Amino acid sequence: MKKDIIxxxxxxxxILSIATVIGEAAxxxxxxxxxxxxxxxxxxxxxxxxxxxxxDKPIFSDLIPRGQADLIIAMEPMEALxxxxxxxxxxxxxxxxxxxxxxxxxxxxxxxxxxxxxxxxVVSRNIESLAKxxxxxxxxxxxxxxxxxxxxxxxxxxxxxxxIGRVFARKxxxxxxxxxxxxxxxxxxxxxxxxPES
Numbered sequence: 644m645k646k647d648i649i650x651x652x653x654x655x656x657x658i659l660s661i662a663t664v665i666g667e668a669a670x671x672x673x674x675x676x677x678x679x680x681x682x683x684x685x686x687x688x689x690x691x692x693x694x695x696x697x698x699d700k701p702i703f704s705d706l707i708p709r710g711q712a713d714l715i716i717a718m719e720p721m722e723a724l725x726x727x728x729x730x731x732x733x734x735x736x737x738x739x740x741x742x743x744x745x746x747x748x749x750x751x752x753x754x755x756x757x758x759x760x761x762x763x764x765v766v767s768r769n770i771e772s773l774a775k776x777x778x779x780x781x782x783x784x785x786x787x788x789x790x791x792x793x794x795x796x797x798x799x800x801x802x803x804x805x806x807i808g809r810v811f812a813r814k815x816x817x818x819x820x821x822x823x824x825x826x827x828x829x830x831x832x833x834x835x836x837x838x839p840e841s
Contacts (some may be wrong), residue, residue, distance in 0.1 A: 657784030664735030789829020
């Protein structure tokens with residue numbers, strides 16, 4: 644079994660923490676793991692993208708070929724759409740629905756929604772609102788990871804939860820608890836598997 648995942652977002656949103664948790668879970672599960680160089684992380688507000696490849700067999704390239712990605716996990720809708728050419732036909736997009744407007748010519752949000760609606764397998768929620776309503780404003784990225792968990796498939800939710808515990812342990816029990824709560828909130832949101840909000 645293998646899973647090819649594209650992670651995308653904007654610098655400062657926490658996409659690298661998502662990559663760290665998935666990677667930690669994969670290593671603990673004895674899977675083979677390759678991660679392409681992360682682009683854009685040096686500039687807060689700039690786009691961030693990384694290929695993450697997980698498999699129970701050896702992986703020989705850290706780059707996902709076009710048309711072969713199983714999943715895009717995006718902290719921002721435009722960043723999700725930026726990489727759709729890498730998806731195969733039955734792949735999933737799991738994305739935050741709210742735009743992060745960081746450029747002058749940012750596309751109209753209705754246009755973004757319309758573009759996402761053309762894909763058959765999309766889960767999109769306002770993760771910032773979900774996190775804030777649960778008093779977890781710093782854990783929106785873990786809400787997104789929880790939403791993506793059912794589509795990662797090669798790792799169970801329990802393995803991802805355990806990895807969250809290990810990754811955030813140095814920050815204390817409260818941070819671990821908040822991130823686990825955010826992850827579980829995302830799992831519940833994913834059960835609805837709705838299209839992007841209007």
